Structures are given as C-alpha cells and as structure tokens.
Amino acid sequence: MIAVVDACYFFRREKIDQKITKILIPSSIEREMLAEETKDHFYTYKYMIEIRDPTDEFTNFVRNKIKDRHFGLSNPDIDVVALTLELQNELSNVWIDPSNFKEIEEVVCLTTDNGIKNALKLFDLGNEALERREFRLRCYACFSMFKEHVDFCKKCGLSTITRVSVLIDENNNEKVLLKKKYSFRPKVLVDERGVELRSADQREYIQHKTKLNRNKKSKEYSLPSMLGDI
Numbered sequence: 001m002i003a004v005v006d007a008c009y010f011f012r013r014e015k016i017d018q019k020i021t022k023i024l025i026p027s028s029i030e031r032e033m034l035a036e037e038t039k040d041h042f043y044t045y046k047y048m049i050e051i052r053d054p055t056d057e058f059t060n061f062v063r064n065k066i067k068d069r070h071f072g073l074s075n076p077d078i079d080v081v082a083l084t085l086e087l088q089n090e091l092s093n094v095w096i097d098p099s100n101f102k103e104i105e106e107v108v109c110l111t112t113d114n115g116i117k118n119a120l121k122l123f124d125l126g127n128e129a130l131e132r133r134e135f136r137l138r139c140y141a142c143f144s145m146f147k148e149h150v151d152f153c154k155k156c157g158l159s160t161i162t163r164v165s166v167l168i169d170e171n172n173n174e175k176v177l178l179k180k181k182y183s184f185r186p187k188v189l190v191d192e193r194g195v196e197l198r199s200a201d202q203r204e205y206i207q208h209k210t211k212l213n214r215n216k217k218s219k220e221y222s223l224p225s226m227l228g229d230i
Contacts, residue, residue: 004084006111007032007076013041014112016048023049024087026079054082061085065122071115081119084109088125092163092179106165124180138164138176140184145176151189152200159189159198 003020007029016023023045025033030051033042042049062082066073073081087107109120137146139153140160152159162184167175189197191208199205 001106001108002087004080004087004107004109005029006080006109006113006116008112009110010042012112014110016045016110020048020108020110024052024083025049026053026076026083027051028053028076028079032076052083054079054086058082058086058089062119062123066119069118069122071119073115073119077113077116077119080109080111080116081123081125084120084125085123124177134166134168136164136166136176137161151197151205154200157199159186160184 001017001019002022002024003016004024005016010033033039059078059082062078062085066078066081084107091107109116109125111117111120137148137150138144138161139146139156139158140162141158142153142156144153144155145164145166146154146161150161153161162182165177167177189205191197191204192211195204197205197208
C-alpha cells in the first residue's frame with residue numbers, strides 16, 4: 001500500500017500503518033518537514049519516502065474544484081490532495097492480468113488536517129483502505145463479481161471485466177466502491193500469434209490459456225529442481 005503523507009501527520013508523530021510499504025510526499029511537504037523540530041520523526045521513515053510532485057494538471061484540477069468550498073487549504077495541502085488523486089487515477093487505469101492481479105497497489109492519504117480530509121471526500125478518496133479493502137473483478141455489463149482472475153465474464157460471456165475496490169467491515173459485509181464518471185475502455189485480447197480472443201469457449205482462447213498454465217507450472221517447478229542439484 002502506498003501512502004501520501006501530510007506534514008501534520010509527521011508533526012503529531014503519528015505511526016505509519018504496517019500495511020504501508022512506500023511513502024510519497026510532495027517537495028513542498030519535505031520543505032516543511034526539514035524546517036520543523038519534529039524532523040527526527042520524519043527521518044525515521046526516510047527509507048520509505050520518495051519525493052514526487054503532482055502534475056500541474058491535477059494541481060489545477062483540485063484548486064478549481066475546491067475554490068468555493070472554503071476548506072482553507074495551503075499550497076502544500078493542495079499538493080497532497082492532488083498527488084493522492086493523481087496516483088489513484090494512475091492505478092485505476094492499470095490493466096489487470098494474472099501476473100499482477102494480486103500486486104496492484106492501493107493508495108491512501110495520511111493526514112490529521114480536517115480541510116484535507118474534506119477535500120479527499122470531495123474526490124471519494126477517503127481512507128477506508130486502512131480498515132480492510134480488497135480488489136475484485138467486476139463485469140461492466142452485468143455487474144457480476146469475481147475474486148479470481150477472469151478474462152471473460154462467467155455469467156454473460158463478455159470481455160467487459162474491470163477492477164473495483166471492495167470495502168469490508170468488521171461483520172464481513174462488502175461495499176463496492178465505484179469510481180464516479182468512470183468510462184469503460186474495452187481491451188482487445190490477443191494470443192501470441194495476434195489472433196483476437198473473443199470468448200472463453202473460443203478454441204484459440206482455450207489453447208492460449210492451456211499454454212499459459214503450462215508455462216506457469218514450468219516456472220514453479222524450475223526453482224525446486226535447480227535447488228535440488230546444489
């Protein structure tokens with residue numbers, strides 16, 4: 001899980017959740033941290049921190065969206081919100097396949113500033129992920145949900161599979177988190193010969209999946225066999 005962290009989170013010496021594997025902060029936040037007496041807490045997580053500034057496109061987008069909201073955000077605060085939004089947008093556009101289905105990162109923003117929290121809610125960027133959030137595959141056509149990787153919907157057979165986040169509460173009730181104004185962009189599946197794959201019962205698709213599974217098993221067995229020869 002990736003976290004965009006606000007300066008106030010470091011100022012208050014808040015702990016970083018163990019689920020966080022990388023911290024991203026804008027350069028404006030870094031300058032605030034290096035000027036404060038609490039920079040020792042900042043340095044504690046230095047090995048996890050990467051400096052990245054949001055693009056002007058996202059900074060201006062956030063600024064225009066909140067200009068009449070009276071959130072009282074400073075320029076560094078806007079950078080934090082814009083970077084969170086930009087990262088979330090990048091990850092939501094990643095195409096999912098068997099090789100990365102379980103590896104797609106989640107983005108959260110760590111802050112104790114109410115203005116930033118309100119701005120995050122405006123863009124549906126709350127921190128529910130720190131409770132429990134999982135990925136599912138969802139058919140854009142018939143809304144069927146799948147935990148396992150599929151290229152075609154098992155119910156309607158279409159290749160309209162998208163990735164969604166699911167929030168799970170303490171009672172294991174699931175809530176699907178859908179992105180507002182999401183526009184589905186179909187992806188054409190092809191095999192190694194360039195043949196377009198249109199359905200799960202297509203001969204070329206079955207052969208393609210069989211070959212992928214065979215290669216996967218071959219890789220799984222290769223390492224133990226190598227170790228056995230040492």
